[in-house]
Amino acid sequence: MRSNDTAAEALQELADLIAISGGDPYRVRSYEKAARAVAGWPADLDSLDRNGLIAIPAVGAHTADKLLELRKTGHIAALEELHAQVPAGLRALLGIPGLGPKRAHQVYVELGISSMPQLLAALHDEQLRHLKGWGQISERNLARAIRQMQEVGGRMPLAVALDIAEDLVAQLAALPQVTRIDYAGSLRRMRDTIGDIDLLAAADEDPGSVMEHFCTMPLVDRVLAHGPTKSSVVTTKGVQVDLRVVPAAVWGAALQYFTGSKAHNIRIRELAVHAGLKLSEYGLFRVDDGQLLASADEADIYARLGLPWIPPTLREDRGEVEAALDDQLPDLVEVTDIAGDLHMHTDLTDGLAGLDDMVAAAARHGYRYCAITDHAPMMAMQRMTRDKALHQRSKLPELTRRHGITVLHGSELNIGADGSLDWDDQFLASFDVLVASVHSDFDQSREEMTKRLLAAIEHPYVNIIGHPTTRLLGRRPPIDFDVDAVFKAAARTHTALEINAFPDRLDINDDLVRRARDHGVVFAIDTDSHAVGHLDYIRYGVAVAQRGWVAADEVINTWPLKRLRRFLAKRRHCPPTH
Incomplete structure (x- = not known):
């Protein structure tokens, strides 16, 4: 850490x-x-x-x-x-x-x-x-x-687990005996919370020395088990990490098996049985003569079963095997597809970095555009005013020229308890992009919260609903609302739902993403950055989107700027509703 x-x-x-x-x-x-x-x-x-x-x-x-x-x-x-x-x-x-x-x-x-x-x-x-x-x-x-x-229970956020796992992987990969290493289990499937961290390494020579090194690393607080091919430790932060070492020849089969999920593996083994085959962590074998068909490469395992390689983020037995058999797996969005971040804060409100620094950071990420969306005045502690917003807007053309990235002017509006928004419609119409989010009154009834969200979605100038359930992992539960009614309205009004990549949020979660996608909703994967380093969080939002089966074209901030501007401006041609 x-x-x-x-x-x-x-x-x-x-x-x-x-x-x-x-x-x-x-x-x-x-x-x-x-x-x-x-x-x-x-x-x-x-x-x-x-x-x-x-x-x-x-x-x-x-x-x-x-x-x-x-x-x-x-x-x-x-x-x-x-x-x-x-x-x-x-x-x-x-x-x-x-x-x-x-x-x-x-x-x-x-x-x-x-x-x-x-x-x-x-x-x-x-x-x-x-x-x-x-x-x-x-x-x-x-x-x-x-x-x-x-x-x-004792599960930890994805970002915490991934940080620990990547550090361990890097250290163990430096050992000359280790030819391949990766994390497996729910972490490789990128679930939003993780229990224990599972690591898998391939080493043909002296695997015992790999285990000895693992069990004596500085971050190890105590050793739970120390064996020749499997060891378990608890780190100084109280996280259990399990390491398995396998021969390189069975790497693919072992990685597939230990990635899971259990339900996905059962479905895969059923396919093997129906084909007269046997699948285990050691490989794919023919039952009649025991001949090994595939083991070293994970993709070969799937290919021998008549399947394309199934991305780990989909392996939850939620229809991915059937989709693979029908050649209907989605072309999942990737980090490299993201063309810009549409939810970024500066020190004008509660951010830690200045406007120039945040735009420069977005440019370094290779983005073609970004949006500055500081808080609006309903959050009184941010002390935002109309004059401050206009002064910020006046700086954006120069930043666009200096950094070679189009800077859109936006705001994160507050959805009031009665569904009202900050500022009047005339001023709202002057922004390039508007994110509307719930920041208070989380205890409203299901009916009140649904009505509140629908009011924001129906507003002609709102483009994105930010962190829709408001959850904070391990600290605040999601608000209660009629998700199907909200998703239907978002699809009908062409209002994007945010997949908030900030590690504390990961909101909306993958189950709701999949449900919203079934209604025809489009998404914005944003970091909600309040500092330069937060822009790196985009990977977590992409992981949530992948687990929700989202393709790149269903994410508005993968689109070229011209197409994005058409989407953002479309509802501004409607007369204001209030």
Whole structure:
């Protein structure tokens, strides 16, 4: 993990513990802003002195000293003091999606709740609905969030798992004995959350030395099992990693088998049985004489079964085998298909980088266009105004010339509780692209939330619905709405749904992407970037799209600029509805 990420976690925990203990809200916001700032800062914090730390937006001298303390000692004394003051059970409540430090403090002070069992008992007795700011819907949503958290268990976000796995793969690939290595399991299938990390390596000579190296790597906290061909460890961050070493001759069969899913593998083995064959992690064999037909290459396994190679992101037994047999697999969107990012923030609102830096970063990605979509004024803490938006717009032609990339002017609008949007229709009509998102009142009923989203979709100037379910992985559950009604309206009005690639969101998820696609919806895969480094997150959004069977032509930001402009302008020719 980068030093920036470690520091950001510590600062966010400071903010949470101060909030949960009823501390100064100003200090809470200060540490929250600093956490976001250091997480998105492009330079490694370990390379910065005190002045370099203070130069980071939202990091003052006081916070810089804490970061230096963390670097020197491995901990922050103020955080340790808060750990001692706040009951462990109460700290555990912070991990419940939808509760948050303020509400955790409220239930602790007013009801004496400081553990999950106490919270579950209070929910059962319907005690929370009587607290100020709560109600039956809030209580029901919290119960739903707890159920979802228990179902997910100890799974980690895709981006966290991928970062760990790619680091391990790079280190193990450097060993001379290792001829091939990759991650497998749900990570190779790019699920949005991952349990354990599965690694697969090919080594014909001295596989035991590969295992010895793996079990003694610096990030290993403890070894669960150490064998000649399979070992399991737990990293210093509490993540279990399993490594298998196989001969190079069976690499393809092993990679196919250990990638899964279990349901996909059952369907593949059924095809093999019907053809008089046997498939295992060692290869594809004829049953009658035991002859090996394929094992070294994964694509050969599928070909021998009469199938094209099926991308790992589709291997969930959701119709991919039938589609492959009928030669109907989708031509999945790839990262290289993305022509621009249509959801980017700058330091004009809550971004960490300036306008020029964000545009330059988009140009370095090879994009042909990008959209700057800072927040609109309904989010009062962003202090956006019409004059600020127009001043930003005046800078875009020069940036287009300087960086050789077309810069579209947009805004991320807020969908109010009643479906209203920021700014009047005349001003909205002057933007190139408008993203509309829910940022508040998450506890509305299913009917109210559906009506709210439909109002935004029906608005003639809204082009994209941002992070449609508003979920934050492990922290906030999705809002409840009639997805089919929303998807039908989006398809009918030619409003794109965003696949938000930010690792905390991955919203909408792959199941809903597939469902929306069946309604004829088109998508925008965006990073929701608030810093230069966030543009790299596009890979996660593409993975979600692939798992939802999305082809490149179904993603509006793969289109040439001329076609995209026609899509964005099409509904602006309609008279405003309000």
